[in-house]
Amino acid sequence: xxxxxxxxxxxxxxxxxxxxxxxxxxxxxxxxxxxxxxxxxxxxxxxxxxxxxxxxxxxxxxxxxxxxxxxxxxxxxxxxxxxxxxxxxxxxxxxxxxxxxxxxxxxxxxxxxxxxxxxxxxxxxxxxxxxxxxxxxxxxxxxxxxxxxxxxxxxxxxxxxxxxxxxxxxxxxxxxxxxxxxxxxxxxxxxxxxxxxxxxxxxxxxxxxxxxxxxxxxxxxxxxxxxxxxxxxxxxxxxxxxxxxxxxxxxxxxxxxxxxxxxxxxxxxxxxxxxxxxxxxxxxxxxxxxxxxxxxxxxxxxxxxxxxxxxxxxxxxxxxxxxxxxxxxxxxxxxxxxxxxxxxxxxxxxxxxxxxxxxxxxxxxxxxxxxxxxxxxxxxxxxxxxxxxxxxxxxxxxxxxxxxxxxxxxxxxxxxxxxxxxxxxxxxxxxxxxxxxxxxxxxxxxxxxxxxxxxxxxxxxxxxxxxxxxxxxxxxxxxxxxxxxxxxxxxxxxxxxxxxxxxxxxxxxxxxxxxxxxxxxxxxxxxxxxxxxxxxxxxxxxxx
Numbered sequence: 001x002x003x004x005x006x007x008x009x010x011x012x013x014x015x016x017x018x019x020x021x022x023x024x025x026x027x028x029x030x031x032x033x034x035x036x037x038x039x040x041x042x043x044x045x046x047x048x049x050x051x052x053x054x055x056x057x058x059x060x061x062x063x064x065x066x067x068x069x070x071x072x073x074x075x076x077x078x079x080x081x082x083x084x085x086x087x088x089x090x091x092x093x094x095x096x097x098x099x100x101x102x103x104x105x106x107x108x109x110x111x112x113x114x115x116x117x118x119x120x121x122x123x124x125x126x127x128x129x130x131x132x133x134x135x136x137x138x139x140x141x142x143x144x145x146x147x148x149x150x151x152x153x154x155x156x157x158x159x160x161x162x163x164x165x166x167x168x169x170x171x172x173x174x175x176x177x178x179x180x181x182x183x184x185x186x187x188x189x190x191x192x193x194x195x196x197x198x199x200x201x202x203x204x205x206x207x208x209x210x211x212x213x214x215x216x217x218x219x220x221x222x223x224x225x226x227x228x229x230x231x232x233x234x235x236x237x238x239x240x241x242x243x244x245x246x247x248x249x250x251x252x253x254x255x256x257x258x259x260x261x262x263x264x265x266x267x268x269x270x271x272x273x274x275x276x277x278x279x280x281x282x283x284x285x286x287x288x289x290x291x292x293x294x295x296x297x298x299x300x301x302x303x304x305x306x307x308x309x310x311x312x313x314x315x316x317x318x319x320x321x322x323x324x325x326x327x328x329x330x331x332x333x334x335x336x337x338x339x340x341x342x343x344x345x346x347x348x349x350x351x352x353x354x355x356x357x358x359x360x361x362x363x364x365x366x367x368x369x370x371x372x373x374x375x376x377x378x379x380x381x382x383x384x385x386x387x388x389x390x391x392x393x394x395x396x397x398x399x400x401x402x403x404x405x406x407x408x409x410x411x412x413x414x415x416x417x418x419x420x421x422x423x424x425x426x427x428x429x430x431x432x433x434x435x436x437x438x439x440x441x442x443x444x445x446x447x448x449x450x451x452x453x454x455x456x457x458x459x460x461x462x463x464x465x466x467x468x469x470x471x472x473x474x475x476x477x478x479x480x481x482x483x484x485x486x487x488x489x490x491x492x493x494x495x496x497x498x499x500x501x502x503x504x505x506x507x508x509x510x511x512x513x514x515x516x517x518x519x520x521x522x523x524x525x526x527x528x529x530x531x532x533x534x535x536x537x538x539x540x541x542x543x544x
Contacts, residue, residue, distance in 0.1 A: 082332075085293070091335075091338065100531065104505065110155050153176055157176050187230050194258070197219060237537045281466060292341065308401070310351065312466070367463065397460065413442070436482040440455075486500070
């Protein structure tokens with residue numbers, strides 16, 4: 001059973017800006033027959049299929065195949081837990097991210113992945129002149145890059161972006177504001193390219209559908225995802241720059257842009273194909289038994305009698321009568337021993353005739369339900385481009401999620417009495433907590449905008465499961481849903497238990513190899529390089 005625990009205190013062996021030394025050594029000539037490219041001397045395979053698929057898989061990293069060590073550190077032992085979705089029964093030696101003793105040897109992984117498994121591969125495509133010869137393919141590569149890079153900047157804050165791949169050392173950091181503005185500009189270019197290609201009726205000289213792990217070469221669906229991604233990014237910045245947020249949301253929702261995702265057939269999922277690849281979250285839960293369900297998601301869904309609960313999680317197998325056959329998550333920061341807590345609920349990979357999760361379950365990045373909830377918030381803010389009332393879009397978001405998971409409940413949307421449940425741990429009462437919210441499901445028109453937003457965000461959070469990265473971002477942005485705080489906070493006062501983790505610290509290797517520019521980046525961050533410092537868009541003020 002593979003573990004990263006042995007690497008907790010080891011310095012990183014990669015150079016964060018290895019990108020600069022590799023991507024500029026690409027193939028010296030181009031040919032339209034990508035199938036005949038050989039691997040270059042950087043170790044990056046220049047076959048277009050390999051480049052595209054590697055980049056797509058690296059969003060939620062399982063690019064190397066085999067066991068998903070990278071994903072465990074890229075997301076699972078940080079955002080998946082910070083979002084309230086998950087918690088590990090494995091103590092991993094005691095002081096870890098789960099009790100806010102943020103582990104430097106773990107938390108450099110998202111940084112490494114975005115440069116060496118995303119930007120490096122995009123740069124290889126640039127070297128092969130994919131942008132000139134196959135504009136729609138380049139547009140897909142750019143959209144994928146933005147998806148991955150947004151996750152990285154929303155983890156750390158300022159990052160090298162505009163000049164990444166230039167010099168081998170001394171790579172400048174961009175502010176998060178500038179990075180977001182670059183995203184919007186790049187989405188303009190990608191959307192224009194896709195619209196032009198689609199309207200032209202032209203065909204590529206090769207089968208892109210056989211390469212594309214997301215939409216099977218359907219550029220119309222890539223266009224809708226690009227617009228939906230723009231809407232997501234716009235909403236991220238609404239508290240820090242409401243003018244730009246509205247302008248970008250209006251652009252995303254303009255029918256002339258090509259539309260957003262409106263049906264589950266348009267969900268942004270990465271397919272699991274090829275020898276040696278499996279769903280990394282399922283692998284960690286099933287094969288390693290390293291991750292369980294978090295107390296927050298279990299308590300909300302139990303309290304709501306949510307029909308999706310059995311799709312999301314399995315029932316406890318513990319022998320204790322208070323646990324056996326019950327849905328029971330683990331509260332973040334609990335003192336755990338694996339033999340005691342591994343029997344609590346985990347992903348549903350075994351309950352029922354057709355468990356929801358298996359080794360080939362596609363990796364979920366964005367769903368139609370999320371887009372409806374984004375539009376519901378836009379309508380709540382008075383943005384007429386939302387295309388409906390906040391209530392109608394909220395209710396459609398819930399129904400779309402129920403449809404996605406194949407469950408039916410005629411009364412769920414109109415339930416005005418069910419509330420999130422309290423949490424009780426039969427094995428340790430120190431982990432108990434009362435419910436922190438009394439928000440119900442049924443829409444209420446005559447309440448404050450803040451109360452309406454809590455209702456939207458709570459259902460959005462439930463619907464986005466198990467994608468913890470975006471769920472953590474939205475919790476930080478809005479404060480919703482109200483998550484159980486960490487039981488044991490071992491941050492030494494750096495992270496406030498009440499407002500919870502706001503970011504991850506920069507990798508030690510950046511201090512070793514790019515210190516001067518990193519220190520400028522920390523100045524752009526506007527606070528200390530620790531888990532308690534807020535990002536640019538994470539403004540400490542009300543939502544309205």
